[in-house]
Amino acid sequence: MLSPQVSTANGAIAxxxxxxxxxxxxxxxxxSPLMQEMIKRALAGSYHLLTASSATEALxxxxxxxxxxxxxxxxxxxxxxxxxxxTLRNLPQFQQLPVIMLTARDGVFDRVQARLAGAxxxxxxxxxxxxxxxxxxxxxxxxxxx
Numbered sequence: 741m742l743s744p745q746v747s748t749a750n751g752a753i754a755x756x757x758x759x760x761x762x763x764x765x766x767x768x769x770x771x772s773p774l775m776q777e778m779i780k781r782a783l784a785g786s787y788h789l790l791t792a793s794s795a796t797e798a799l800x801x802x803x804x805x806x807x808x809x810x811x812x813x814x815x816x817x818x819x820x821x822x823x824x825x826x827t828l829r830n831l832p833q834f835q836q837l838p839v840i841m842l843t844a845r846d847g848v849f850d851r852v853q854a855r856l857a858g859a860x861x862x863x864x865x866x867x868x869x870x871x872x873x874x875x876x877x878x879x880x881x882x883x884x885x886x
Contacts, residue, residue: 763788764808769798771816782869795819814843822857829858838879
């Protein structure tokens with residue numbers, strides 16, 4: 741049996757196992773390869789993971805993939821996480837998509853800006869893997885009930 745094929749942001753075709761299809765898809769948007777790897781390790785086995793290093797790459801993935809939840813860093817080149825979150829909230833198909841800001845910024849002003857941009861939740865780095873799992877599950881379950 742052939743595995744379904746998935747287009748990545750750069751246009752490459754990748755095979756995806758049948759087990760990953762039934763798992764919720766988490767899009768990790770962070771320009772740090774190290775942070776992407778840490779998140780992958782923390783979430784491996786529980787979710788189908790997609791990664792993007794920029795807002796442009798993320799929007800391309802979102803246009804071609806069904807995503808259950810987004811983990812979004814604030815500090816990125818070109819378009820920051822606040823602007824990307826506002827962009828997603830202005831697109832009807834993404835207005836209800838849970839967006840969790842996952843960032844090293846831990847100030848009150850940063851949290852307020854994230855809420856104003858439309859973030860669903862705000863977590864700081866370094867993150868606790870169990871807390872990240874719990875938060876993702878909470879929003880995936882609530883979005884499937886709606």
